Amino acid sequence: MFRRSPSPIRAAKPARHLSRLLAVVALAVPALLVAASPARADFTPSDGGAYYLRQFVSEKCLDVTAAQPGNGTYLQQWDCSPEWNQQFVFSEPGSPTGERSWKIKPRFVQSRCLDAKDGVHYSTRIQIWDCHVGWQQRWVVRGVRGYAGAYTLHAAYLPNYCLTIRQPSGGNGQIAETAPCNGTFGQMWRS
Numbered sequence: 001m002f003r004r005s006p007s008p009i010r011a012a013k014p015a016r017h018l019s020r021l022l023a024v025v026a027l028a029v030p031a032l033l034v035a036a037s038p039a040r041a042d043f044t045p046s047d048g049g050a051y052y053l054r055q056f057v058s059e060k061c062l063d064v065t066a067a068q069p070g071n072g073t074y075l076q077q078w079d080c081s082p083e084w085n086q087q088f089v090f091s092e093p094g095s096p097t098g099e100r101s102w103k104i105k106p107r108f109v110q111s112r113c114l115d116a117k118d119g120v121h122y123s124t125r126i127q128i129w130d131c132h133v134g135w136q137q138r139w140v141v142r143g144v145r146g147y148a149g150a151y152t153l154h155a156a157y158l159p160n161y162c163l164t165i166r167q168p169s170g171g172n173g174q175i176a177e178t179a180p181c182n183g184t185f186g187q188m189w190r191s
Contacts, residue, residue: 043141043151043191045090050107052080053088056150056188057168061086062176064128069109072117075126075176077165084108094138101138101156103131113137114163116178120155126163126176139163150188154181162187 045051053062055077063078067085080086087107093100104114106128115129116136131137138156153163155178164179168186181187 043143043149043189045102045141045191047093048089048091050087050089051191052086053153054080054190055165055168055186056147056190057185058165058170058174060172060174062088062189064106064108067108069106069112069128071112071127071129073128075114075128076172077168077170077174077176078172088114090141096135096138097140097156097159099140099156099159101140103137104139104153105131114139116155116161120158120161120178122161122179124178126178144183144188147188149190151190152181152187153189163189 054060055062058077059080060077061080063076064085065074065076067083078086084107089105089107089110090102091105091110092103095101106112106114109128111131112128113131114137115127115134116124117127117129118124119136129137135157136155140154140156140159142152142154144150144152155161155163158178160181161178162181164177165174165186166177166179167174179187
């Protein structure tokens, strides 16, 4: 008896279909993963909304030192607590530079604003000061690509400077200052 061998065309079809299917899956899965993960996770504050500003790495909060309400009180990172000296109100949204910016006020003393002492430049300490129209009291919120819920706070008139914790993985008392924006974790926040 003569047995027919399978046609090479018929045998190749399933293999060809399988290889095409695998190729499509190999291309589609990374695309689905990219589409499923947020490309930019923006935090959009609401006018008058109060927020904790948590440092991205240490999970410690931006803190008005010793809850002192006076002008010139510096900001630092500290263990988060329910106290109002760690809650900040975003208010007076405006766009004096073309990008939406905010005044950020400690919840316990809203007549004061986060202020870059003596203007914005490298290693300027952040303090609270009577709110005024000065540019050193306006901050721009920008989402951080690839980090869900993370954002940076840029000085409105010098947007290449960010609110920074110099040693974010350090303990309580690490100072808040301005520094050139460089994408490091010390400049990343979440609320």
